[in-house]
Amino acid sequence: MTTKRPPSALDEDRLRELALRYVGRFATSRAKLLAYINRKLQERGWQGAAPPDPAGLVERLCELRYVDDSSYATMKSAALSRRGYGARRVAQTLRADGIAESDRAEADTQTQNDSWTAADRFARRKRIGPYAQAQPDPKQREKAIAAFIRAGHSYDTARRWTDAPPGEPPDPSES
Known part of the structure; x- marks a missing residue:
């Protein structure tokens, strides 16, 4: 032993x-x-x-540039956006990782630019709205909206994606 x-x-x-x-x-x-x-x-x-x-x-x-908070923030926000997370969730994660506001500017801009694509990825991954098999009942609709909000998306974005009929993604230009 x-x-x-x-x-x-x-x-x-x-x-x-x-x-x-x-x-x-x-x-x-x-x-x-x-x-x-x-x-x-x-x-x-x-x-x-x-x-x-x-x-x-x-x-x-x-x-020595082995650690760069600005590059880390940009990389992390891009990865979270690709997974379908919204701006609020990305900002929370970067705050938890200790990234200062000044180092998050580029990452915040990138997240705002990718917000609609991130919402699309989230809806596709969770099979919500246009990616659902059928229109949800009111209780399922509320759960889907709550999932969008927990993922960091705005209520308006969550409602638009959740209320979209199956097979018809919402138009990003409509407000």
């Missing part, structure tokens, strides 16, 4: 290697990287001569 040896405490070199490995594997934001580093310090402890500087390490990786 072998016993699992606890991981050794971190020093400056090990902490940097840990951060680089994380950045190499995952697209991440400053806040998520800082949370990861702090969690690893808490789990493994510190044995370096000087106190750890996780914020300094994150800043250094940002200077």
Whole structure:
């Protein structure tokens, strides 16, 4: 029977290697990287001569452009839009990932431009409105509208897609 040896405490070199490995594997934001580093310090402890500087390490990786919040926000918003999520849901996700307002400008613009396409993808994925087999009863209609709203779309968009007859997608130019 072998016993699992606890991981050794971190020093400056090990902490940097840990951060680089994380950045190499995952697209991440400053806040998520800082949370990861702090969690690893808490789990493994510190044995370096000087106190750890996780914020300094994150800043250094940002200077080297290994971490770029603006690019991360653009990439994440595009991925969420492709899955059919609306602007409100995308903004909530970026806030939760620690992206500052100034880094979200391009992502917000992209999300607004893709909002109708995202609603179409959501309706197609959930088989709502024009992608349903039949017109829903009032209770199913309310559930479909609620699903659209939870996905971050506006009530108007949700209503237009839900009320569209099967086989006839709504016209994006109508308001």
